[in-house]
Amino acid sequence: MRADLDIIQDWIPTGSRVLDLGCGKGELLAWLRDHKQVSGYGLEIDADNIAECIAKGVNVIEQNLDEGLGNFADNSFDVVVMTQSLQALRYPDKVLAEMLRVGRQCIITFPNFGHWRCRWYLASKGRMPVSEFLPYTWYNTPNIHFCTFEDFERLCREMRVKVLDHLAVDREHRHNWASRLWPNLLGEIGIYRVSGPAASDLQIAV
Numbered sequence: 001m002r003a004d005l006d007i008i009q010d011w012i013p014t015g016s017r018v019l020d021l022g023c024g025k026g027e028l029l030a031w032l033r034d035h036k037q038v039s040g041y042g043l044e045i046d047a048d049n050i051a052e053c054i055a056k057g058v059n060v061i062e063q064n065l066d067e068g069l070g071n072f073a074d075n076s077f078d079v080v081v082m083t084q085s086l087q088a089l090r091y092p093d094k095v096l097a098e099m100l101r102v103g104r105q106c107i108i109t110f111p112n113f114g115h116w117r118c119r120w121y122l123a124s125k126g127r128m129p130v131s132e133f134l135p136y137t138w139y140n141t142p143n144i145h146f147c148t149f150e151d152f153e154r155l156c157r158e159m160r161v162k163v164l165d166h167l168a169v170d171r172e173h174r175h176n177w178a179s180r181l182w183p184n185l186l187g188e189i190g191i192y193r194v195s196g197p198a199a200s201d202l203q204i205a206v
Contacts, residue, residue, distance in 0.1 A: 018077035020083040026058035100196035114148030165193040
């Protein structure tokens, strides 16, 4: 399983009900089903990925995240997961609000555009960063909202969202003392577990 998904699965309790937004090939849901007796659904828009989910026996719905989660009732899931998609959404704040409406807790990962390499590239070359980790140019990138950890945490405060756990990791999903001290400078990917104001005191035993 992908390294970021291995970290995420640690935050998902056995037997919980999970919604995975942009679930890709269903790798996380299949693993959680087989190892933690988790049930739930994945939402995906890519036809090839949907076919892979079906082959794995993962429940998948073809759905555009920017259109909201109106087909799910409030508090339908214990955990809602969204990995590496926040920056590609048209309205990330609205999707976050919807995630918190349908889930008791949410796990979100996204690239940090405040990482020192991004800052150095922009300062030294005067162009938007292009790297192995972020291989797109400004005109063909799927990433339309460039945010940093500071930006995301400010949004959480504005929306009264409680950050329960967070990790700043590198592209290999490793974390160390330096990224804990200066996450916005040294962390390439953020992994956050959050809850809404109504569930701010909720504790899920892992």
